Amino acid sequence: MKIEMIPLQIHGDERGSLIALEETKNVPFSIKRVYYMFNTQGGVRRGFHAHKELVQLAIPVRGSCRFLLDNGREKVNVTLDNASCGLIIEPYIWHEMFDYSEDCVLMVLASDFYNEDDYIRNYEDFKARVTHE
Numbered sequence: 001m002k003i004e005m006i007p008l009q010i011h012g013d014e015r016g017s018l019i020a021l022e023e024t025k026n027v028p029f030s031i032k033r034v035y036y037m038f039n040t041q042g043g044v045r046r047g048f049h050a051h052k053e054l055v056q057l058a059i060p061v062r063g064s065c066r067f068l069l070d071n072g073r074e075k076v077n078v079t080l081d082n083a084s085c086g087l088i089i090e091p092y093i094w095h096e097m098f099d100y101s102e103d104c105v106l107m108v109l110a111s112d113f114y115n116e117d118d119y120i121r122n123y124e125d126f127k128a129r130v131t132h133e
């Protein structure tokens with residue numbers, strides 16, 4: 001499975017660091033929505049879905065977490081622990097997030113508004129869809 005990590009340029013000086021996110025430039029889609037997860041409790045695992053059309057870029061702006069990515073044939077674990085490196089989540093990739101550090105703020109940029117119809121939340125449905133394509 002191809003894992004697409006997007007390096008984000010840090011504009012740093014003696015005052016600290018700054019990263020700019022620009023749609024269709026360093027973010028490879030038009031951004032319709034941004035959400036972020038924080039205060040994630042210890043041992044929590046979340047996600048457990050794939051999308052039909054949505055493309056997302058996940059950036060650990062603080063702390064770290066891990067992703068399980070599954071295309072129905074292969075499963076890969078990816079650690080996100082660098083605020084200057086984002087992970088692209090393509091459609092039809094089952095994903096689960098876990099091992100959130102206590103301070104983790106995971107920001108996600110999304111190519112569309114929240115739409116429950118775009119979710120595949122049942123793993124068997126997901127498997128059936130990706131193996132019959």
Ligand code: TYD
Pocket residue numbers: 033035046047048049114
């Ligand atoms: P949920 O889908 O359970 O998060 P995850 O699958 O990443 O663990 O979302 C939690 C709640 O937040 C659920 O009630 C739906 C709502 N939600 C929105 O209203 N807008 C959004 O953009 C997202 C991602 C979730």
